[in-house]
Amino acid sequence: MKPKVYVTRQLPEEVLAIIHQSCDARAWEDIDLPVPRDVLEREITDVEGLYCLLTDQVDKALLERAPRLKVISNMAVGYNNIDVEEATRRGIMVTNTPGVLTETTADLTFALLMATARRLPEASEYLRKGSWQTWSPMLLTGQDVYGATLGIIGMGRIGEALVKRAHGFNMNLLYYNRTRKPEVEEAYDIRYTDMDELLSVSDFVCVLIPYSTETRDLIGAKELRQMKPTAVLINTARGGIVNEEALYEALRVGTIWAAGLDVFDREPVAPDHPLLTLPNLVSLPHIGSASVATRMKMSRLAADQLIDAIYGRRPANLVNP
Ligand code: DGY
Numbered sequence: 001m002k003p004k005v006y007v008t009r010q011l012p013e014e015v016l017a018i019i020h021q022s023c024d025a026r027a028w029e030d031i032d033l034p035v036p037r038d039v040l041e042r043e044i045t046d047v048e049g050l051y052c053l054l055t056d057q058v059d060k061a062l063l064e065r066a067p068r069l070k071v072i073s074n075m076a077v078g079y080n081n082i083d084v085e086e087a088t089r090r091g092i093m094v095t096n097t098p099g100v101l102t103e104t105t106a107d108l109t110f111a112l113l114m115a116t117a118r119r120l121p122e123a124s125e126y127l128r129k130g131s132w133q134t135w136s137p138m139l140l141t142g143q144d145v146y147g148a149t150l151g152i153i154g155m156g157r158i159g160e161a162l163v164k165r166a167h168g169f170n171m172n173l174l175y176y177n178r179t180r181k182p183e184v185e186e187a188y189d190i191r192y193t194d195m196d197e198l199l200s201v202s203d204f205v206c207v208l209i210p211y212s213t214e215t216r217d218l219i220g221a222k223e224l225r226q227m228k229p230t231a232v233l234i235n236t237a238r239g240g241i242v243n244e245e246a247l248y249e250a251l252r253v254g255t256i257w258a259a260g261l262d263v264f265d266r267e268p269v270a271p272d273h274p275l276l277t278l279p280n281l282v283s284l285p286h287i288g289s290a291s292v293a294t295r296m297k298m299s300r301l302a303a304d305q306l307i308d309a310i311y312g313r314r315p316a317n318l319v320n321p
Pocket of ligand 1: 077079
C-alpha cells in the first residue's frame with residue numbers, strides 16, 4: 001500500500017502525477033482558493049505527508065489531528081505559515097523550496113523598485129484615462145535609480161541576487177543582516193551598516209528579511225521617519241514586517257516618497273484597504289516568484305521533498321532546527 005498524502009491545491013498535472021506514482025494522494029480540487037480549514041482538518045487525520053502552500057495555516061491545533069504525519073512540504077521559501085517548533089516537537093519534518101525562486105524573486109523586486117521609482121502604473125493609468133494632453137517638464141517625474149543608494153534589509157539568497165542587479169545600475173549599496181557576508185561585500189562593493197544608518201541614507205530601502213516574531217513591524221512609524229522624504233520603500237518579503245498603518249500615514253503625509261508592496265499583512269489585501277487609495281503606492285498580489293518556469297520548479301521540488309521524506313531519504317531543504 002502506498003503512503004497517504006494530502007495536497008492542499010491543484011498542482012501542475014505532471015507534478016501531481018509524480019506524487020501519485022509514489023503516494024496515495026488526495027488533493028483539494030480548487031485551483032484558485034485555499035482548502036477550507038474544516039476540510040484540511042478532516043483530510044489530515046490519516047496522512048503521512050502534507051503538501052501545502054503559504055496560504056495554509058499549519059498550526060498546533062492542526063498538527064494535533066495528524067498522528068501519522070511525517071512531513072510537511074511547503075511550496076515556498078518562506079514558512080511562517082507553519083508552526084515549525086511544534087512540528088519538530090512531534091518529529092515531523094518541514095521542508096521549503098529555496099534556491100529555485102531566487103532569481104525570479106530578485107527580478108520582481110527590482111522591477112517593483114523601478115516601477116515605483118518611475119511611477120509606471122500611475123503613468124499608464126494617466127494615459128489610459130485620457131489625461132495626457134502634452135509633454136510637460138515636470139509631468140509624472142520620479143526618482144532616479146541609476147547611481148542612487150540602495151539599502152537592503154536581509155542578505156540571504158534573494159538579497160545577493162538583488163545586489164547583482166543593482167550593481168549593473170551603478171548603485172551605492174548598503175545592507176543590514178543578522179550576520180555579515182564578507183564574500184558579498186568584497187564581490188559587489190557593498191557596505192554593512194546598522195539599521196539607523198541604512199534607513200537615513202538610502203534612496204531605496206528593500207525589505208528581504210524572513211518574517212518572524214522578531215521581524216514583525218520592523219519598519220514602523222519611527223523607522224519611516226528616519227528615511228529621506230524622497231525615499232522609496234520596497235517589500236517583497238512578508239507583509240507584517242512593515243507596519244501598514246504607519247506606512248499609510250507616512251505615504252499620505254509625505255514622510256517618504258513612495259512604496260512598492262508585493263506582500264500584505266492579510267492576503268488577499270481587501271480592495272478597500274486605505275493603502276490602495278494612495279497614488280504613491282504600487283501594489284502587487286504576491287507574485288515575487290510567479291514565472292511559469294519557477295513555479296514549475298517550486299512545485300516539483302516540493303513534491304520531491306515530500307516523497308523523499310516519506311520514503312526515509314533526507315530531503316534537500318529541511319527547516320527544522
Ligand atoms: C515564498 O516562496 O516564500 C514566496 O513568498 C512565494 O514564492
